[in-house]
Amino acid sequence: MRTHAIMVLGTSSHVGKSLLTAALCRIFAQHGYRVAPFKSQNMSLNSAVTPDGLEIGRAQALQAEAAGILPSVHMNPILLKPGGDMTSQIIVRGKIWGKLSASEYYLRRVNELLPTVCESYEILAAQNDVIVLEGAGSPAEINLKEHDIVNMRMAGIADAACLLLGDIDRGGVFGSLLGTFELLDPHERDRIAGFLINKFRGDVQLLEPGIRMIEERLGKPCLGVVPYLPGLSLDEEDSLGMPSFDSEHSAAWSISSNPSRPLRIAVIALPSFSNFTDFDALRAEPSVFIRFCRNPEELVHADVIIIPGSKQTAHDLAWMHSLGLGKRIVDHACKGLVVGICGGMQMLGNEIHDPHEMEHAASIPGLGLLAIQTTMQPQKITRISSGYLVARSLFGQPISNLQIAGYEIHVGDTTYLKGAKPFANLSTESGDGTFLDGCIAHDNRTFGTYLHGLFDDDIFRHAFLNAARAFYRLEALHQRNYWKKQREASLDRLTEAVRTAIDIPHLFRLVNLPCNSQSHTERQP
Known part of the structure; x- marks a missing residue:
């Protein structure tokens, strides 16, 4: 050499x-x-x-x-x-x-x-x-x-x-x-x-x-x-680096009327959880408490529930259905906030089809919170993308026209159904034109996106947290972490x-x- x-x-x-x-x-x-x-x-x-x-x-x-x-x-x-x-x-x-x-x-x-x-x-x-x-x-x-x-x-x-x-x-x-x-x-x-x-x-x-x-x-x-x-x-390479929830943190997850309390975010710890580094920047925020959850009881008191990316989307969706997590997330969406990232967004749709048996031998119903459906394809989409939100709001709260950025790694082709509202208008670094990404529920409480790394951007992350806090009538951020500098x-x-x-x-x-x-x-x- x-x-x-x-x-x-x-x-x-x-x-x-x-x-x-x-x-x-x-x-x-x-x-x-x-x-x-x-x-x-x-x-x-x-x-x-x-x-x-x-x-x-x-x-x-x-x-x-x-x-x-x-x-x-x-x-x-x-x-x-x-x-x-x-x-x-x-x-x-x-x-x-x-x-x-x-x-x-x-x-x-x-x-x-x-x-x-x-x-x-x-x-x-x-x-x-x-x-x-x-x-x-x-x-x-x-x-x-x-x-x-x-x-x-x-x-x-x-x-x-x-x-x-x-x-x-x-x-x-x-x-x-x-x-x-x-x-x-x-x-x-x-x-x-x-x-x-x-x-x-x-x-x-x-x-x-x-x-x-x-x-x-x-x-x-x-x-x-x-x-x-x-x-x-x-960045951790494997799930051994994922933090666990212990009794020391239980106080942060209890009911509190304090308007300056941390925002409680529950991330579903899927069996095939992928790219859990998506949440490192959120974990570093002093105004946020994140809990990685595997059963419905752990979602009690959550403000925001996030379904993350998955290597085996259909299998993980079936796992959520079997444990009652899916029903709990749907119930939460009636009054609270839900986010899906990549495979998590696919799960929030009406149905996932897998005609090529990439992950699952048949179609499986989604949670029905977003007007989309996904068909698994043999080809994987991998690209770095950036753009702007289609609506100048998050969770029904007005925000400025923020630029967002991240990267996509997925095998599904997602189509919009009647009444669907796209989340973002994106383009790739190669300049091959623009395309729509993600979806927002009709009540603005749930959204999904294919973008990993979405929360790494300081401006978007702080806007996301302030919008969620405003939804729950909590005070705006008093302290902000700057992830790239950190x-x-x-x-x-x-x-x-x-x-x-x-x-x-x-x-x-x-x-x-x-x-x-x-x-x-x-x-x-």
Whole structure:
């Protein structure tokens, strides 16, 4: 390969590989190098759309953002989107390639895709000085190693120095580091440059004896201890990062006559919940309390109910019907506010047809709150879109003619029925004309849209919250969070924590690059 490479491996999923990769991308960029992230194969229901309308894992989009570059499909050439029937939709270079069971994919098809993976890596390598690769799960998953194209085989192809990351917050970090290392083949162990401990709380001096002992057992150095960083609000790759509701928050969900109270938003935690990062910006608002709900009782006292995106829309709709969630949402819409995003909007319509059996073998009735119906199609629509609301109001409350923006990832073709009111008039970045999106109920209490990322825009989000608060006769926002600034600050905070924790000159030696004087402090405006 023609570039310098370093790879982040983990002892398991959700140990912090994605965020460490983002931090390393930012560090190399701050030192003046052209850097790009790369993950050959990603399994996630959180995805993003590149500027040219192709689908990749959301983590790689965040890593590109950290590097200060646009996301590319070559950063994540294979994306697996698991379904509810023990199969996954296989996305290759941003487009649907097929739908396979895990055994079909790993035993028969994964090696078929290796040349595509290598070609994408070569394209990035030719354009950049350094590539920061991310592994998946653990490199010690010995049942899958023979067909691995994302961990040690990819490290060998890229000739990458590897960092092994363990999560101490879960407990058992030394055992997980040692166990992972012992299950690697000798030539794979040689590629491990050292290990890092992530999410540490407390006095590092108390950790030192364990670090020295595990260094002796592994014969590898500890390259750093990264502290636990609460409240980063950066994109999670999987649902393990979704917050839970506990008794500590129950007071915020009770009845209150205080007009300055938080707005209570219930998000339906669907079995195939996709793109739950849609709600990160709302969660960060001081005037909002969000609860992820799985049964009708949890919806009591909600002001706004949101049905999110779904990888298996028809199955998740049937699941809601079976639990009585659908009826509770319809009842709520008679007096409260309801929003549907992507698959959630499809569920709010009259019916979902699936003639090609993309997700379901038959038609299924929707909740009937929007005058639309959806037909599932083999082709997936992926695009970045922006435009304006058709009506200058939200929930019956007047607002200015705000611009909205987001990205679409869906397989359904939605048509308007008699009396339907579109939500927005949009266009794509390629300028292929305008098109209508979404729908508003006749009573203005319910709306749906295909736009993911709708709430990321500060102006629209604050208008949305004020309209909902006005509907319930609550006071207007006293405090506002500015999401884009917060994300940038979070990336800087993450990067500085990693920079402080590790030996930066040693990091650059691992990739055979000079640690030049163009430091991050010199690059700040």
